Structure formats: C-alpha cells, structure tokens
Amino acid sequence: MTVPMEKIQILDSIEKDIVQCLHSAGSALMELSKEKSSLKQAESHTHLFIKTLGQVESKLTEQINYLTQVSTGQPHEGSGYASQKVLQMAWHRLEHARSRVNELERMKASHTRNNMARSGMPQQPGQGVPQQGQQQAQPGMNMQTQQ
Numbered sequence: 001m002t003v004p005m006e007k008i009q010i011l012d013s014i015e016k017d018i019v020q021c022l023h024s025a026g027s028a029l030m031e032l033s034k035e036k037s038s039l040k041q042a043e044s045h046t047h048l049f050i051k052t053l054g055q056v057e058s059k060l061t062e063q064i065n066y067l068t069q070v071s072t073g074q075p076h077e078g079s080g081y082a083s084q085k086v087l088q089m090a091w092h093r094l095e096h097a098r099s100r101v102n103e104l105e106r107m108k109a110s111h112t113r114n115n116m117a118r119s120g121m122p123q124q125p126g127q128g129v130p131q132q133g134q135q136q137a138q139p140g141m142n143m144q145t146q147q
Contacts, residue, residue: 021053
C-alpha cells in the first residue's frame with residue numbers, strides 16, 4: 001500500500017477514535033444524569049474516554065511530527081515532497097530563463113533595426129550587405145570618390 005493511502009487510513013482511524021471518545025463521554029454524562037446512576041458504569045465510561053483520548057493524542061502527535069518533517073524538506077522515507085518541490089523550483093527557473101532570453105532577443109532585434117535604419121542599410125537581412133573587399137556607396141557620394 002502507498003504511503004498516502006496509509007496516512008489516510010491512519011487519519012480515518014483517528015477520526016473513529018474521536019467518535020468513540022465522544023460516545024464514551026456522552027455515555028458517562030448520561031449515566032451521571034440519571035436519578036439512580038451506577039457509579040461503576042460511569043467510571044467504566046470515564047476510563048474508556050480517558051484511554052481513547054490518550055490514543056487520539058498520541059496518534060495526532062505522530063501525524064503532526066510527520067507533517068513537520070515533510071513540510072520542512074527534511075529527508076523522509078516514502079515522501080516525494082522534497083523532490084517535487086525541487087522539480088517545481090527548477091521549472092520556475094527554466095521559465096524565467098526562457099522569458100529573459102526572449103526579452104533579450106526582442107531587444108537585440110530592435111537594436112539591430114534601429115542601427116540599420118540610422119546607417120541607411122536595408123532592413124532585410126542579407127540584402128545590400130557589402131561583401132569583404134567591397135564598399136557600399138554612401139548617399140551623396142559617387143563611386144569615384146570612394147575609390
């Protein structure tokens with residue numbers, strides 16, 4: 001059986017013990033409220049109440065200690081919480097890195113367009129880019145003055 005199912009069954013058992021505890025307390029009070037109450041019956045119900053209450057307290061303490069271990073990320077046998085938390089944080093870091101790279105790409109493209117517009121170069125990549133050893137004509141100059 002898996003750990004979560006075991007924990008749910010333990011909590012179910014605790015709930016049943018609480019119901020039994022309340023039933024015992026109610027029975028003890030009913031016995032004491034009678035005109036001719038049986039002290040032996042009242043004590044029996046009271047002892048059962050105290051015994052069951054002690055069991056509930058110890059079981060709840062165990063569950064609280066378990067939850068404390070799991071929630072603080074301490075290594076715990078049978079719990080995948082720490083691994084899941086690490087994975088979730090890694091996904092958040094990955095998404096942040098992706099959004100930052102996309103933002104930098106947009107800034108680069110914008111900067112490239114602005115520089116090309118200022119220099120008078122065509123804004124489509126690959127067109128009008130001078131090859132090595134060639135010069136591009138500047139506005140207002142003819143080819144003879146450049147050579």
